[in-house]
Amino acid sequence: MANSYEKLIEGYERYLALEQGISRQTVHNYVNGILPFFKYIASITRTTSPPSNLDVTLKSLVQLGTSTTPQNQYRTLVRDYIAWLSTKKEVVSGKNKGHLGYTNNTTTTLIQYLRYFMLYAIKMDFAPDAPIWQKGSTTFQKLLPKSPKPLPEILSREQAVALITFPLSSSVSNLKSNISHKLRIRDQSILQTLYSCGLRISEICSLDQSDIDMNSREVLVTGKGNKQRIVFLNQQSLDTLKFYLKESRPHLGLNSRKALYLNSRGERLGHRTVQLLVKKYAKMLGLTQKIHTHTLRHSFATHLLNGGANLRVVQELLGHASPVTTQIYTHVSNEVLRKEYLAYHPRAKV
Numbered sequence: 484m485a486n487s488y489e490k491l492i493e494g495y496e497r498y499l500a501l502e503q504g505i506s507r508q509t510v511h512n513y514v515n516g517i518l519p520f521f522k523y524i525a526s527i528t529r530t531t532s533p534p535s536n537l538d539v540t541l542k543s544l545v546q547l548g549t550s551t552t553p554q555n556q557y558r559t560l561v562r563d564y565i566a567w568l569s570t571k572k573e574v575v576s577g578k579n580k581g582h583l584g585y586t587n588n589t590t591t592t593l594i595q596y597l598r599y600f601m602l603y604a605i606k607m608d609f610a611p612d613a614p615i616w617q618k619g620s621t622t623f624q625k626l627l628p629k630s631p632k633p634l635p636e637i638l639s640r641e642q643a644v645a646l647i648t649f650p651l652s653s654s655v656s657n658l659k660s661n662i663s664h665k666l667r668i669r670d671q672s673i674l675q676t677l678y679s680c681g682l683r684i685s686e687i688c689s690l691d692q693s694d695i696d697m698n699s700r701e702v703l704v705t706g707k708g709n710k711q712r713i714v715f716l717n718q719q720s721l722d723t724l725k726f727y728l729k730e731s732r733p734h735l736g737l738n739s740r741k742a743l744y745l746n747s748r749g750e751r752l753g754h755r756t757v758q759l760l761v762k763k764y765a766k767m768l769g770l771t772q773k774i775h776t777h778t779l780r781h782s783f784a785t786h787l788l789n790g791g792a793n794l795r796v797v798q799e800l801l802g803h804a805s806p807v808t809t810q811i812y813t814h815v816s817n818e819v820l821r822k823e824y825l826a827y828h829p830r831a832k833v
Contacts, residue, residue, distance in 0.1 A: 516596025553613040587628040635781040647674040668731040675720040681783035690743040706802040784812040
């Protein structure tokens with residue numbers, strides 16, 4: 484006969500699949516995601532692994548009628564579990580396999596899985612309720628380990644210029660009349676528009692011809708949440724765009740009359756195609772770092788700030804809701820300055 488622990492897991496699987504309508508793979512992830520918690524419970528209660536009566540064990544860990552509320556007891560339990568995951572839990576897969584302690588990102592994911600499970604345990608009266616497990620709980624969010632955001636990869640100004648002019652450079656441009664050359668004209672315009680305007684991949688793919696004002700060099704961009712903003716083309720990008728509209732776009736078909744950038748079938752260009760063409764030209768140019776469309780956006784923002792642009796202005800051009808999001812580029816700018824200082828100041832390494 485299945486013991487209490489096994490029944491609890493089986494019930495949790497049914498709950499996720501039938502009541503919550505979660506896919507089989509996601510159910511598998513949710514269940515596997517709470518197994519470390521069972522091992523932690525076993526380690527602190529010195530029971531079998533996993534404990535045979537987990538519902539009883541949970542109630543014994545968080546007790547009603549004591550001087551400490553379930554909220555505070557859960558807070559202590561989660562905090563201690565995070566400490567165990569971060570320092571004592573042996574990593575079983577990935578590049579850190581065999582080491583003690585999960586990364587902050589993995590630990591955060593496992594704590595999220597624990598929250599889903601605790602909501603079920605409370606629903607089944609296996610554990611007392613407390614606000615900490617509810618969605619949006621500030622107490623829960625404050626307990627999660629904070630992972631520092633890595634600084635975005637950027638191109639130097641020289642690298643950026645080389646990349647956005649590479650498709651039509653003399654080293655790759657040959658037959659002027661074939662479709663390959665027409666696509667190179669399109670590709671160079673895309674690269675220059677990405678860098679000139681600091682666009683996201685979704686934004687450049689959704690551009691229509693009517694979004695471009697050739698006289699003012701303004702581009703109407705629809706960003707996240709359908710929020711619109713005005714950005715600007717530099718003269719070189721505008722010239723290449725005009726060249727594309729005259730010499731290239733008419734030869735790519737008329738399946739999409741509105742879309743600015745078309746594929747070889749005359750349809751609106753997709754995200755995947757843009758991503759691949761950026762990587763293709765970066766590789767042909769010999770750039771060794773991982774280059775994607777957002778690299779040009781990162782470079783756009785960083786180069787503006789390095790040139791003395793106001794943070795608030797860069798925020799507006801990027802379409803960030805808050806200047807806090809844009810501030811990461813000031814960190815990148817400072818890092819660039821630091822590297823330049825260390826490389827060239829005669830006393831920097833003394």
